[in-house]
Amino acid sequence: MGFVLCTGALSCWNMFVLLIPDPEVLNDEFSFKARCSRTEMAGECVNEGKEVLQSLTVTVGATVPTGFEHTAAEEVQEKIGAIARVSKDRGRIYFEITTDHLHKVHHLKSVDNLFVVVEQYDHYQFKETKEEALLDLQQLAPVLPWNSALEVWKINNSLKKKRSRRRGAAVPKPKPCDTSETENPQAEPDETLLKEKPGSACPEQEPSPEDSDIQETEAKPLKFRVTCNRAGDKHSFTSNDAARDFGGAVQEFFQWKADMTKFDVEVLLNIHNNEMVIGIALTEESLHRRNITHFGPTTLRSTLAYGMLRLCKPQISDVIVDPMCGSGAIPLEGVIEWSNSFFLSGDNNDMAISRTVNNINHIVKKKKDGGSTSPGLSIDTAQWDLCHLPLRTSSVDIITTDMPFGKRMGSRKKNWDLYPSCLREMARVCRPGMGRAVLLTQDKKCFTKALSRMGGLWRKSHTVWVNVGGLHAGVFVLRRTAAIFGTTPEDVREPHMGCESQEVNMEEKVQSARSE
Ligand SMILES: C[S@@+](CC[C@H](N)C(=O)[O-])C[C@H]1O[C@@H](n2cnc3c(N)ncnc32)[C@H](O)[C@@H]1O
């Protein structure tokens, strides 16, 4: 096993860094990019000298919604049979996998992004000064154990090719290296990097005939970028500095061609205090938007929706309701994964309802087009007011919803009316004893208060703290008590008060409140 390293001079250098604005990422993050006009065989170089491999064991890392690390670890155990190591409250989990099971990682629903670990340091000693620390990172690049991770990247690539062939889609041919291409206007050229680097040329290799289709896409030098994610206040450098200098060293070592947007390999540099992980991305884009085509102002991440549903532990033939479904992220995720349960989604806003209907229809159509003989989904949608649900008392097994936070949606003031009414009506439709609710809200104070007045109907099981688009929110897991609705002191209170005030079209409000 192993690969021949090619070192060689690049005929031109032009690197710059670019900020990736991502509201979900609180810490600074960005990438390194370089461009050159040289077309050489760096991709092939990685390939050469490789023997037919036995399956390798590698560590795979996954980013998950912060707070759902344990939920994700549970899914990994269930679907892959591996015990995941949890980086608590950091939105990351790690597990070992053999390459013959690699395809399974793409079936995980809790994960946003996947990567294969090149090297991991729990206590990395970052040097005191910026110059020393960055020099250290540069010197690290050539001595890292890249082989297995690159092998996994290649295996993943072949999985991807197989899939696109099966779908009958054309495998896109790489475009020739083009220096005249327009570059991102946000990017700043970095003068310090516009210098020639020494080195020897990459030995030209004849393509092996049996590899001809891989050859077609890999004859060009591999393109790459480095994305650095840094958190912690004890570093003398920024993620920008780290991505650029580490990236420069990676480029020099592999003779890859750096490209911010059309990269083949994405090298990840994750730094959290004195923990550092170097990885290679196995996902091209975050999976959190899967299966949703019509987005609303507060569409929930599918991965978070999945996490919430897992906390409900859906059983066969359970009736599962999202009474404030918005664009339907939760019930849609639910009906795809738990097709043996029945889902009901509703909202009082007509625009939200039409989004949900469109999202459902899109999936049904996709299934039909794919030749499915049972394209229907066990889900229905209704426009309703949460405080007057058209559902029979004690008829629902699970309620799971993402409540208006009162920030991006609704208002804090209204929540004081809405939340108690909401908990009461949910208690009415939910089966005593067995029923459960998993509710997401950022208005923790209001929710906790409302809940404390409903002690006879709901028992809090636990709370999972999550990060929703940078907001600290709680997922409250509740159990319906055995009390029959209508017999506890809290039912007697004037019902439906809060809901009348919710009749204003909230969607309009949202537009003006979004910049909060
Ligand atoms: C945070 S959003 C839900 C977003 C949703 N999870 C998604 O993925 O799009 C809250 C939703 O509650 C709805 N809502 C507010 N008050 C309501 C009420 N009284 N009855 C029904 N829905 C209501 C709003 O229209 C909004 O769509």
Ligand SMILES: *[C@@H]1O[C@H](CO)[C@@H](O)[C@H](O)[C@H]1NC(C)=O
């Ligand atoms: C890895 O393979 C999966 C599944 O085939 C594919 O969706 C994904 O884009 C591949 N990752 C990369 C970085 O190409």
Ligand SMILES: *[C@@H]1O[C@H](CO)[C@@H](O)[C@H](O)[C@H]1NC(C)=O
């Ligand atoms: C949902 O999205 C995933 C990831 O893109 C895809 O593999 C899956 O087929 C989709 N499911 C349906 C039912 O369309």
